[in-house]
Amino acid sequence: MPKPDDLRLDHVANLARLALTAEEKERFAAQLGDVLAYVQQLNEVDVSGIEPTAHAFPVVNVWAEDVPEPGLSVEDALGNAPEKRDNMFVVPKVVE
Amino acid sequence: MTYEAVIGLEVHVQVKTRSKMFSRVAAGYGHPENTLTDPVVLALPGTLPVMNKEALDKVIKAGLLLGCEIAPECKWDRKNYFYPDSPKNYQISQYDQPLCRGGFVEIELPGPARNVMGEHKRISLTRIHLEEDVGKLNHAEAVSLVDFNRAGTPLMEIVSEPVIRSADEAFAYLTALKTIMVYGGISDCDMEKGQLRCDANISIRPAGATALGTKVELKNLNSFSFVRDGIALEVSRQVAVVQAGGTVVQETRDYDGQTGESKSLRTKEMAHDYRYFPDPDLMPVQVGEEWKSAVRAGCPELPFDKQRRFQKEYGVPYTITSVLVPDRELSDFFEEAARLCGRPQAAGNWIANDLLRELGAATLGLAQSKVRPAHVAGLVRLVEEGAILSNAAKEVFVDMFRTGDPPGAVVARIGLGAQTDLGELERWCREAVAANPKSAADFKAGKESAINAFKGPVMRAAKGRADPKRVDETLRRLLAQ
Numbered sequence: 063m064p065k066p067d068d069l070r071l072d073h074v075a076n077l078a079r080l081a082l083t084a085e086e087k088e089r090f091a092a093q094l095g096d097v098l099a100y101v102q103q104l105n106e107v108d109v110s111g112i113e114p115t116a117h118a119f120p121v122v123n124v125w126a127e128d129v130p131e132p133g134l135s136v137e138d139a140l141g142n143a144p145e146k147r148d149n150m151f152v153v154p155k156v157v158e
Numbered sequence: 159m160t161y162e163a164v165i166g167l168e169v170h171v172q173v174k175t176r177s178k179m180f181s182r183v184a185a186g187y188g189h190p191e192n193t194l195t196d197p198v199v200l201a202l203p204g205t206l207p208v209m210n211k212e213a214l215d216k217v218i219k220a221g222l223l224l225g226c227e228i229a230p231e232c233k234w235d236r237k238n239y240f241y242p243d244s245p246k247n248y249q250i251s252q253y254d255q256p257l258c259r260g261g262f263v264e265i266e267l268p269g270p271a272r273n274v275m276g277e278h279k280r281i282s283l284t285r286i287h288l289e290e291d292v293g294k295l296n297h298a299e300a301v302s303l304v305d306f307n308r309a310g311t312p313l314m315e316i317v318s319e320p321v322i323r324s325a326d327e328a329f330a331y332l333t334a335l336k337t338i339m340v341y342g343g344i345s346d347c348d349m350e351k352g353q354l355r356c357d358a359n360i361s362i363r364p365a366g367a368t369a370l371g372t373k374v375e376l377k378n379l380n381s382f383s384f385v386r387d388g389i390a391l392e393v394s395r396q397v398a399v400v401q402a403g404g405t406v407v408q409e410t411r412d413y414d415g416q417t418g419e420s421k422s423l424r425t426k427e428m429a430h431d432y433r434y435f436p437d438p439d440l441m442p443v444q445v446g447e448e449w450k451s452a453v454r455a456g457c458p459e460l461p462f463d464k465q466r467r468f469q470k471e472y473g474v475p476y477t478i479t480s481v482l483v484p485d486r487e488l489s490d491f492f493e494e495a496a497r498l499c500g501r502p503q504a505a506g507n508w509i510a511n512d513l514l515r516e517l518g519a520a521t522l523g524l525a526q527s528k529v530r531p532a533h534v535a536g537l538v539r540l541v542e543e544g545a546i547l548s549n550a551a552k553e554v555f556v557d558m559f560r561t562g563d564p565p566g567a568v569v570a571r572i573g574l575g576a577q578t579d580l581g582e583l584e585r586w587c588r589e590a591v592a593a594n595p596k597s598a599a600d601f602k603a604g605k606e607s608a609i610n611a612f613k614g615p616v617m618r619a620a621k622g623r624a625d626p627k628r629v630d631e632t633l634r635r636l637l638a639q
Contacts, residue, residue, distance in 0.1 A: 077431060079240050116233045116436030122444040128212030130176045133183030133196040139306070140192060149191040150303035153242040156295065 069094055161362045161400065163393040164370055165328055166284075166320035167385075169335060170313055171220075171345045172291060172353040173213045178310035179290045180207030180250060180440075185311045187351045194307040201246040206439050213312035214443060216344045217257050217288045218453045220314065223342050223460060226261030226286060228450055234440040237432045242304050243292040253434040256287035257443070263318070263338070264462050265330040273477045278462070281331050282319040289313050294352075308352070320359065320370065325390035332356060332382055337461045341486045349381055356385050361406070362396045371396075372406045376420065378413050388413035391420060464489060472502035481510040487524050488514075491531055498535030501542060508534050508555065516559045528562030529555070536565040544613035545569070545626030569626055580628075586619040587612065587632045601637050609633055 071091050075082050082090065133139075136149050145152035178185050181198035198205045221228050235253035262280040269276035291311040296303040316335065322328050336347040336354060347354040356379045361371035376392050379385040391413070396406050411420045459467070465483040468474045474482075482489045492509050496502035513529060537554060540546045546554065546569060557568045590612040591598050600608035609630070616629050 073431070077238075077240075077433070117438070117441060119441075121441045122231070124441045125209040125211040125214070126182060128175045128177050128210050129182065130184040131182040131196075133194060134200070136190070136192050139195045139200060145301075147298075147301075147303060150296065150305050151192075151242070152301050153295075153304055155297065155300060155302050156242060 069098070160365045161397050162365045162367075163323055163325075163389075164320045164361045164363060164373075165322035165324075165389060166359045167318045167322060167328060167331060168357045168359070169316045169318075169332065170291075170355040171316060171335075171339055171347060173216045173288075173312035173314055174343065174345050175210055175212045175216070175312050177210060179210050179213055179288070179312040180310060181205075182208075183310075186307070187353070189307055191305040192307060195309070199245075199306055199310045207250060207437075209440065209443070210312060213288060214257070215453055216312075216342075217286060217314050218445060218450065219342050219457060220316075220339065220344050221258030221261065221286055222450065222454050222457055223338050223344075224258075224261040224263060224283060224286070224316075226258035226283065228445050229255060229257055229259065230446075231255070231442050231444045232257050233442045234437040235434045236437045237289075237434055239432055241292075242302065243295055243309070245293070245306065245309070249289060249292060250437055250440070251289035251434075252287035256285040257445075258286035259284075261286075263331055263334050264460070265327065265334045266462070267330055268326055275476045275480070276330075279327075281327070282321055284317040284319050286314055286316045289315060320361075325386045325393065328358065328389050329382060329386040332385060334461075337484050341458050341461055355380070358385065358389055358392075360389060360392045360396070362393060362400065372408050374406065374408065375410045376413055377410060377423070379415075381415060384413060384415035387415065387418060388420065391418065395420070458486065461486075468492075468502075468506075472496060472506070474502055474506045478503075478506040478510045481514065482506060485524070491524060494531035495534040495538075498532055499538040499542075501538045504538045504541070505534050508537065512552070512555050513559075516556065520559075527559070529559050533558050533562075533565060540565055540569065540626060543626075544610045544617065545630070547614070547617045550617070550623065566627075583616075583620070583624055583628065584632055584636075586616045586624075587629065587636055589619070590615040591633070591636055598637060609637070 069091055071082075071087055071094070075087075140146045140149065140151065143151045173179075175185055177183060178194075178199060181196050183196035183199060184194055186194055198207055218228055220226075232252060232255040234250055236248040237251045237253070238248045240247055261283040263283065264278060264280055266278050267276040291308050291313040293304050293306040293309040296305065318331065322331060332354075339345045339347050339354075345353055349355070358376040358379060359373045360376055361373040363369060363371045374392060374396070376388055379388050392411065399406055410423045412423050413420045461483050465479045468479045468483065468489075469476065482492045488509065492502075492506055495505040495509065499505055513527065513534070516529075517524065517527060537551055537558070540554075541548060541551050550569075553572070554565055554568045557563070557572060558565060561568070563571065593615065594611055597608045597611035612633050613626070613629055616633070617624055617626075620629075
């Protein structure tokens, strides 16, 4: 089972904007470790001679023609917004 | 020691489609906030993206026009980050399998003078990939406000190799790229509408060195001249740092075109771990020869190729072609007029000088011009035949521009004849014939074109205000005696 250090838990939590307590870190490290260990079983499969693919099905070029269809009304679009102003979503101030 | 700049540009170009990249709500600019959204754009649960065929066609077209290799197969990846401009918390993009690779943009550097063609060179491209644009943040006092109209608009990123050597080259590169995109109908590339955006990676190194220096990314270059000025400033800043014994720090800087200054942006160290992985919601794209041929059939002649052709085939000088060619409609207008009158140089002069001057004064676009190619061709022919003098022709042009009447009708109407009494006209014609017995003899001997030799003197005597048709008739009558 991978160690919490290998998981780079702090890094992943930071990217996900999660502030974890020491207790949570320990718990999630164990859970994520189990998941990784499970997935790592795939490494045992011999894939020599097999082309990597992002999809299991040989289906390509699934598209639609460029014909606009009606979208949402402003009211519906903002329907789930916890806060709105001037027909826009209000979010905490972000400056890159 | 002298230093040289090493510059690579990342140019984002919105692809001109009616609907968005992965859903069918309309795409557009200038609409009221959040009126161009649908469940896919807002990433509501359970929604799935569906590619826009037109966007793929147009990026393939861009790739073909720029000499890229079109990938036989490519896929979509998720670029993961948390920022409120992207409601999915990822942007659909192409990571390791871009739609286009390689290729180049032919550029023209500033010449020694405005009317002299500058040096041409090729700027190599690394890749072009397709992705989706993100929403727009408006920063208020204490909060930010998000408008998702722009989110999901097809966006291509054109990445150059680090082979640009100066701010002028960067400017020329953007200019050439924009002209090609507009020619191909791929994008309008209006920077004010955010349809073209540019970031620059800039480093310096001792002239002739091969190793790359530490690069600085320059952002917020939101006009072509800001790109040029921002890069020039950054290059001289880096040279000053190094000459003062310092070292250039890898950073992102923000250029403010209003003040002409740049400042370092504080960025979080973690910010650039995007954890790309293939998007399971989208199947790959396969581009076969048949598809490429179909797109190639719709590709226009490249602007610089057209300019060379105009100069070579039509003998139109650089001063005129450099005005006509950057605008595809204007160059088509010219070719049509040239074809109709068989006098490309004269047609080019009228269009590049008089037509553009009048359009500019009236703040009209070419599409609104009442003067069409046939008007220009007709006017060129009247001048050619000596039916009107060039001063009168200028007046006729201005009248045609205002009224849209054909040149012959304008000449008859402003009655170049009306102010001339017929007796006087006949006297001028007699004098012209008497003054040139050789042409009179030639005409009588059957040389039809010899009659033109009299028209110039008559028109001069009439100060351009004689009806060419009546002059012709009068001359023929006198010569028949």
